[in-house]
Amino acid sequence: KAGVTQTPRYLIKTRGQQVTLSCSPISGHRSVSWYQQTPGQGLQFLFEYFSETQRNKGNFPGRFSGRQFSNSRSEMNVSTLELGDSALYLCASSLWTSGNTDTQYFGPGTRLTVL
Amino acid sequence: AQTVTQSQPEMSVQEAETVTLSCTYDTSENNYYLFWYKQPPSRQMILVIRQEAYKQQNATENRFSVNFQKAAKSFSLKISDSQLGDTAMYFCAFMKHVSNTGNQFYFGTGTSLTVIP
Numbered sequence: 001k002a003g004v005t006q007t008p009r010y011l012i013k014t015r016g017q018q019v020t021l022s023c024s025p026i027s028g029h030r031s032v033s034w035y036q037q038t039p040g041q042g043l044q045f046l047f048e049y050f051s052e053t054q055r056n057k058g059n060f061p062g063r064f065s066g067r068q069f070s071n072s073r074s075e076m077n078v079s080t081l082e083l084g085d086s087a088l089y090l091c092a093s094s095l096w097t098s099g100n101t102d103t104q105y106f107g108p109g110t111r112l113t114v115l
Numbered sequence: 116a117q118t119v120t121q122s123q124p125e126m127s128v129q130e131a132e133t134v135t136l137s138c139t140y141d142t143s144e145n146n147y148y149l150f151w152y153k154q155p156p157s158r159q160m161i162l163v164i165r166q167e168a169y170k171q172q173n174a175t176e177n178r179f180s181v182n183f184q185k186a187a188k189s190f191s192l193k194i195s196d197s198q199l200g201d202t203a204m205y206f207c208a209f210m211k212h213v214s215n216t217g218n219q220f221y222f223g224t225g226t227s228l229t230v231i232p
Contacts, residue, residue, distance in 0.1 A: 031218075041205065042222055043222040045219075088158065090160065102210065104149070104162075106151070108158055109159075
């Protein structure tokens with residue numbers, strides 16, 4: 001099976017712009033989670049989507065949003081970019097069957113640089 | 116709220132030696148899962164090992180093993196016979212299973228491990 005893929009791998013934007021990141025989960029995986037990774041903060045959970053619905057949300061401002069499509073692919077959008085949004089954005093997918101243990105499989109990430 | 120603490124930002128070990136990475140967590144849950152993830156310089160995060168909290172037996176995967184102390188809320192990772200390819204950032208993660216709203220993951224800030232030839 002192909003792993004989790006993320007596009008683009010690298011992105012450079014300027015303050016005030018918006019950006020959309022894409023994530024394709026492992027085939028059959030229905031849960032997609034997004035994380036922001038920075039050197040000092042580690043991985044911070046952004047949100048999780050399951051069956052096209054946002055199921056969990058981390059503590060990030062409303063500028064960060066996402067969605068999931070019927071094929072489980074997910075997009076993350078950041079509007080009005082700030083310098084502090086520079087980070088590696090990781091997407092993780094999991095099978096998630098109710099009542100069972102679950103393992104997240106991560107994509108390679110999108111490195112976003114805001115100038 | 117759940118928190119995961121990795122108190123060792125950086126560690127190093129000689130090749131072929133053994134190293135232990137520490138992780139503690141705070142939770143009021145009784146049913147949960149713990150993971151160690153590895154992120155090599157190439158940045159792809161991969162699962163190293165996982166442990167179900169209801170299992171008393173420590174998980175083992177080849178050279179990787181854990182010391183799970185539920186009462187102490189401690190979950191350390193032991194790497195035996197360290198290899199150069201083990202050089203990476205290691206993240207400890209806690210997962211709480213919520214039947215209707217999915218699984219919630221919490222990560223530590225990571226330990227950067229360098230294996231010295």
